Amino acid sequence: MQELKENNHLQPAMPACWNEETKPHKFCPGCGHGIILKALGEAIDELGVKDQVVFGCDIGCSLLSWDFFATDSVQTHHGRTTPVITGMKRANRDIVGIAYMGDGGGYAIGSQHLFNAAVRGEKITIILCNNCNYGMTGGQMAPTTLPGMKTETSPYGRDVEETGYPTKGPEMVAAVAPEGAYVARGTIANVRQLKGFIKKALENQIAGNGISFVECLSSCPTNWRTNAKKTWEFVEKEMAQYFKVGELRTPQVKEG
């Protein structure tokens, strides 16, 4: 195997900024994190910013990416990735700060950080994986759990009368961020588009325009207890029906 690699006969198809030594990655089979991080990796490669990147990951499944990239990386506490990357960027404006988190980290325990980072227009890039539940802790209801969806803490299905409707994060960020924000929702069901969104989110930070936020619709077959077909159907159809994919905010082009 090593020989094949060295002689360039077998080149694993992975972004150059990935840390090859920590692959295969630690996520469950069928998990969407790997696809999101591939899109992110390709975007970093294309922009050639590997050495400026500080990749921050949250607690929850996203923490399994703490050694994912061959870039400076920081794993923080649950919900606290946004403030850690914010603090870095405020102290050193030359870095490309990426805060990577799940829906729990962004919309529940760290929602005040996401909201206020958006209001202040922090010049960082936040990538949030929305898989409709808390994966690492065993499939509890998340802010993004769809109405009627069964989880460990909503075993009879999410009752919106009791628990409200799923959080629409990009819509919230788009509503409060000042001019210069880039806000989009992509999906692992359309990787090319997702990579484009993530790349723009990095470019927007590098240009110093404002906050850049991309939510990624993702899969969790382990906790959803779904097979491949049903997993894909859920991501492509059910999630996308509630969470509309597309760009919500793009910065206005500055007049020359």
Add this chain to the structure above:
Amino acid sequence: MAEVSLQGEQRVFMTGNEVVAWAALAAKVDIMYGYPITPQNEIMHYWTRLAPKYGKRFLQTEDEISAGFTMLGGVMTGRKAFTATAGPGNVLMQESAVMAEMMRLPAVFVIQQRGGPSTATVIYAQQETTLTAFGGNGEGHRIVYSTSTHQELFDYTIKAFNAAWTYRFPTFVLGDGYQAKMREPLTIYDPGEKGLELVPTEPMVGENKPGKQFKYLRNTYNTEDELYEVVMDNQRDWDAMAPKVVEWSEKGCEDADIVLVTHGVVSRAALGAYDLLRAQGKKVGVFRPITIRPFPDKQLLAAVQKAKKLLVAESAYGQLLKLVQGALYGAPVEIVPVLRPGIGITTEELVEEYNKL
């Protein structure tokens, strides 16, 4: 606000909060992160007035959790950073403090204690002694300096940055609302001109050098054994550091029958009582831990060898007392507590308590 230059030494008359802002400037701090809470607010007020003039930065965050964690982000990039808080804010900051303990981040927290747990009584207390020394789900791998005068607030704030960047443990300056709001004369100075070297900082991540080796900073472990190794490594480092940073002051303990044990601003009352009682020929001594963590256990034990009784006085219900009891476990000396949570203790009150013994 008066323009005060940091050239040379300067005699000034300031509130404690203003002193902390000047000390941070003297320590060449790059950035402060903060969230409003009484009685520490004026640290931010003065910092935000001073900062732009000296090319420094400030970020007002959404809460103390964020103030703590943004500061950690700042120090990870090798910038000298700090925050300041009190009371419930101190509680919220413990999460970032324990991350700093485990990840060995040179974070600096200034705490101006307030009465509690409550609001409105935001004036004064020593009720955050245990919290500041041992708060969070960890082993208290930190340094805590308890100051008693404005001169000390200045000196120890500068020292806190040096200690943090030398030993890579989070470092706290433990003041209180009286120290924060009271005005008092002191000498501010440029540490360099006094031959006091400032410990240089270095980036842990975010350095943009070609061909750099990337780094992983993590606080996640795969097994109990892996975690155990990290905690024990930190414990060994902390134990090795403790004798180098431990500080205390004592007076008259050599021949004292009774020793007054206090910390922070209450130590001033103890010194007053000492002078009055010694003038009456009473064999009294005073002992004061300056570092609450590490606590000067051995030094206290040595200081009370001849004493029959200790008067432990604090503006809390037994927080200093527990540290003293731990240090003196088994020693044949009676401990008499004077515990007044959230209220000040005067020289006269200490003399009165002494006379009751």
